[in-house]
Amino acid sequence: MAEQTEDDGAGTPADPFAVRIAQLEAENAALRSRLAAGDAGESVVTDDAAVLQSVGIYRYHHPLESAAAYKERLSVLEARISALVVEGRAIEKSNLFTFNNSLAQGRRMTDDLSKLMLRAYNAEAENSLRTLRAGNVETAKSRLERSRTAIAKLGKLMEMRISDAFHELRVEEVELTADWLMKKQEEREAQREERARLREEAKVAKELADQRAQLDKERAHVLNALALLEGNGGADPELLVRLAEIDEAIKENDFRAANIRAGYVYVISNEGAFGKNVVKIGLTRRLEPRERIAELSGASVPFRFDIHALHYSDDAVSLETELHKHFADRALNRANPRKEFFFATPAEVREVLLRKVGNLLEYFEDADALEFRQSVGLWPQPHAFAQRLTTEGEQNLPAQPS
CATH class of the missing domain: 1.10.287 (Helix Hairpins)
Known part of the structure; x- marks a missing residue:
């Protein structure tokens, strides 16, 4: 392949090799700018919240027992990634490209350009890892794939592309890192x-x-x-x-x-915090269960909880578990089954309790929600915000399973 010698503007012929490198660097910079602006090829959804909501519950790509196991696997993977780079197998290119009718100059150019391309690809990978969260795994993988595609387009003349083996390792690194972050979060939550x-x-x-x-x-x-x-x-x-x-x-x-299984099963609600038709079904072994409910009404919620039912059982653990299973398809938090909030009315929980225990000594249908009702009229834009809060429970309430 022959290139025309250009003038550097001072009357001295410019080095054609340097000129071509500069042109390719400019093309690469322009393409990366287009990628960042979402203007090249297929678009990538960058709204992490939207991606996470569309994907749903997080599923582990590589299930392992602990966060420590993920760190160990990542260390092994990083060594494999480094080995491919050292061995020159991270990026593939033609060895027959000529520049100024010189095979040696052509190889020099492809070597330099491949380093530049690999650096750009790795920069995208490292940036994806730095900003990685459970909600943007698919976004990170899509960006990595687009970076690889862009490099293949730029290097088409030299048959240059990120190798399949290297790309697969970096994708696996993204998946393992996301799994590690999620496992670490779960372990922290379990410890708490x-x-x-x-x-x-x-x-x-x-x-x-x-x-x-x-x-x-x-x-x-x-x-x-x-x-x-x-x-x-x-x-x-x-x-x-x-x-x-x-x-x-x-x-x-x-x-x-x-007997650590004995205690009180309680049904409580907090209309001001969660809206109507949302209840918490929990268990306490306290001698005075209201003290535990008073603690739940602390600074973490804006209003006190209202008590709908309290039932003492010699096997309160099993009773609570049965209630949670019955209303499992109505759980507010589908990602963490340990949370105890459900889309249900107190009357619906009462019916299930009566079938299981026969009678209830204490039950209240309606919630006083005293602090909430005293406050709602003084809120900004009460007719919009308050109305949404008091009706969204009914709108979101799932149909009763048959």
Whole structure:
């Protein structure tokens, strides 16, 4: 292939090899600019939220047991990627391209241009990894594919392209990195929930221990009083009844301390935070379940929760699990099954509870939502925002499964 010698503007013939390199660099820069603007070939959706919503629940590309396992796999993969670069197998090119009728100059040009192209491709890959999140995996892979396609177009004359093996490794790197980020997030969430569970169990254990100490103290007082009465030849039937009540309470306390499955299943709502027809179905082992619900009504939500049902069960764990399974297709959070919010009315949960436990000692159909109702009239644009909040629960409520 022959090239015409150009003048560098100072009367001195320019180096044709340098001129051609400059032209190709300019073409590459222009193409990368078009890619960034979404003006070359097939467009790529860059709205990560839209991509994640269209894809749905995250599915692992390479399922492994832990984040540490992903890091180990990534280290091995990075070594394989580096090896392909060192071996010259990351990018393919023709060795028969000539420049100024010189095969040596042609090879020099293809070598330099291949380094430039590989640098551009790797820059795209590294940028994808830096900005990677669970929601933009497909976007990152699409950008990587487009970068490879653009390089193939630019290097068509020299039969230059990113090799299949190298591209597959970099795509796998994107997938593994996304999997690692998701696994790390899941492990952090699991650790946070485990810490919360241990704190809750510690509170329950302290409550039971304090109650047992109080019962033992009261029982000792009753026994002393009875002993004094008996010593004086008297008796007090009311003290005997109280002693029996204390013994029953101690028995119940010991049972709850030994049986970690016993507790209260609760059904609560927060209309101001989640709208109508959304309930939380949970479990607490507290002696006073309202204390736990009061904690849930803390600073993380704008209004207090309303209680619709409280039911004590010797196997509250199984009862809660059965309710969660029944309303699983109505869960608000489909990505994390440990969340306990569902599109359902209190009456619907009550019907299921009645079928499973027979009767409920405490049930309230309507939510007071006192703070919400006192506040909503003072919100900005109340007729738009408040109306949406109070009706979206009905609009989003799934049909009752047959």
